[in-house]
Amino acid sequence: xxxxxxxxxxxxxxxxxxxxxxxxxxxxxxxxxxRMGFSVLxxxxxxxxxxxxxxxxxxxxxxxxxxxxxxxxxxxxxxxxNVTELPAGEVQxxxxxxxxxxxxxxxxxxxxxxxxxxxIEPKQLGIEPGYEQKVIADVxxxxxxxxxxxxxxxxxxxxxxxxxxxLGRLGIGDSLEHVLDPKRAYYVQVIRGDLQRQNDILSTGDxxxxxxxxxxxxxxxxxxxxxxxDLPPRKV
Numbered sequence: 001x002x003x004x005x006x007x008x009x010x011x012x013x014x015x016x017x018x019x020x021x022x023x024x025x026x027x028x029x030x031x032x033x034x035r036m037g038f039s040v041l042x043x044x045x046x047x048x049x050x051x052x053x054x055x056x057x058x059x060x061x062x063x064x065x066x067x068x069x070x071x072x073x074x075x076x077x078x079x080x081x082n083v084t085e086l087p088a089g090e091v092q093x094x095x096x097x098x099x100x101x102x103x104x105x106x107x108x109x110x111x112x113x114x115x116x117x118x119x120i121e122p123k124q125l126g127i128e129p130g131y132e133q134k135v136i137a138d139v140x141x142x143x144x145x146x147x148x149x150x151x152x153x154x155x156x157x158x159x160x161x162x163x164x165x166x167l168g169r170l171g172i173g174d175s176l177e178h179v180l181d182p183k184r185a186y187y188v189q190v191i192r193g194d195l196q197r198q199n200d201i202l203s204t205g206d207x208x209x210x211x212x213x214x215x216x217x218x219x220x221x222x223x224x225x226x227x228x229x230d231l232p233p234r235k236v
Contacts, residue, residue, distance in 0.1 A: 001212055002197070007190075007205025010046075011035075018053035022046040024189070024207060038209050039185040039231035040161055043119035046205065048112060054105030060096035064120040064159050066148060067092040067104075068136075070191065072113035078102035082131045091147050093157040095122070095130040116191075116227075122160045132157045136167060143176050144168050144228065164230040170195070170220035178216045178228070185231040186210035193224025202226075 011023035011030030023030045024044035025037050037043075042063070054075070067074065073087040078094065079101040086092050094100065106113035134157050137145055148165035152158035156165075170176060170193070180186055188195075188208040195202040196219045202208060210216065211234060 001210065003209040003211075004200060004202065005207040005209065007203065010205070013045075018050045020048045022205065037121075038187055039234045040121040040163060041118070041187055041229055041231055042121055043117065044189055044207075045117045046114075047117060048114050049106045050112060051106055051108050051110055054113075055103060057101050057103045059099060059101045060094075061099045062122055062125050063096045064122050064161055065094045065096060066118040066120065066157075066159075066165070067094075067115060068118075068147075069113070069115040072106060072108060072111050072115070074113060074115060075105045075107040076102065078131065080129055080131055084133060086133060090133060090135050091157055092133045093131070093148065093159060095127060095160055097122075097127040097129040097160075100129040116189075118165075120159065120161050120163055123162060124160055127160055143170050143174065144178070147227075162232050166228040166230070168218075168224075168226045168228055170218070170224045172220055172222055174220050176216070176218045180210065180213050180216055182212050182214050183233055185234045186213075186216065187227075187229040187231065188216070188218075189227040189229075191225040191227065193226070194221040195219070195224050195226065196221055 013021035025035045026032050068091050069088045073085050075085050077083045144166040146154045146156045147167050148159050149156045190202050190206045192204050
C-alpha cells in the first residue's frame with residue numbers, strides 16, 4: 001500500500017496571529033478519526049512562528065518529541081534544566097517520560113521560525129525524562145542520513161521506540177531505491193522539492209504512507225529534502 005496525503009489536505013491551525021500550523025494527524029482542534037497517526041507516529045506539525053513569539057511553558061508526558069528547524073531557531077527551556085537554542089541544521093529529542101514542562105520561542109526580532117515537531121509514542125512508559133540535541137551530519141555515503149534511532153547509532157539521537165528516522169537529500173535527476181521490510185510501516189514527509197514515485201509527484205508538504213511493500217523508489221524532479229520514518233508494524 002502506498003497512500004499519498006497532499007499538503008493542502010492537512011489540518012490547519014492558526015493561533016493569535018503568531019502561529020500557523022499544518023497538522024498531518026489529528027491535533028488540538030483538528031480532529032479526523034481516519035488520521036489519528038500512523039503506526040507509532042502520532043504527530044507531524046509544520047509550524048511557522050512570527051518573530052518574538054512562541055509556546056509558553058506547557059507540560060508533556062509519555063511521548064518522544066523530535067524537533068527539526070527548517071529556518072530560524074528555537075529558544076528552548078525545560079524543567080530538566082536545559083536552556084538552549086536549536087538552529088536549523090540540528091535535531092532535538094525530548095523524552096517526556098514521567099512528565100516534563102518546557103517552553104519554545106522564536107528569539108529573533110525579525111526572522112520567522114519554521115520547524116517540524118514530531119511526536120512518537122514511546123515503547124516504554126514512565127521512563128525518566130531526557131533530552132538530546134545534535135548537529136545533523138552531512139550525507140556522505142548516499143542520499144539518506146540517520147537522524148534518530150533506538151540505539152543512537154551513526155551519531156543519531158536515541159529514542160525510546162523501535163523507530164529510525166532518516167533525512168533524505170536528492171539533487172535534480174538523482175534517484176533513491178530503498179529496500180523495505182514488508183512487515184514494517186514507513187512514512188515519507190517531503191520537506192521541499194518534487195519527488196516522482198511511479199506516475200505520482202510528491203511536492204513540498206506532501207506525504208506518503210507505506211505498508212506491506214518491499215521497495216521505495218523515488219526520483220527527484222527538483223532539489224529535494226524529505227524525512228523517511230521506519231516504523232513498527234501498524235496495529236490492526
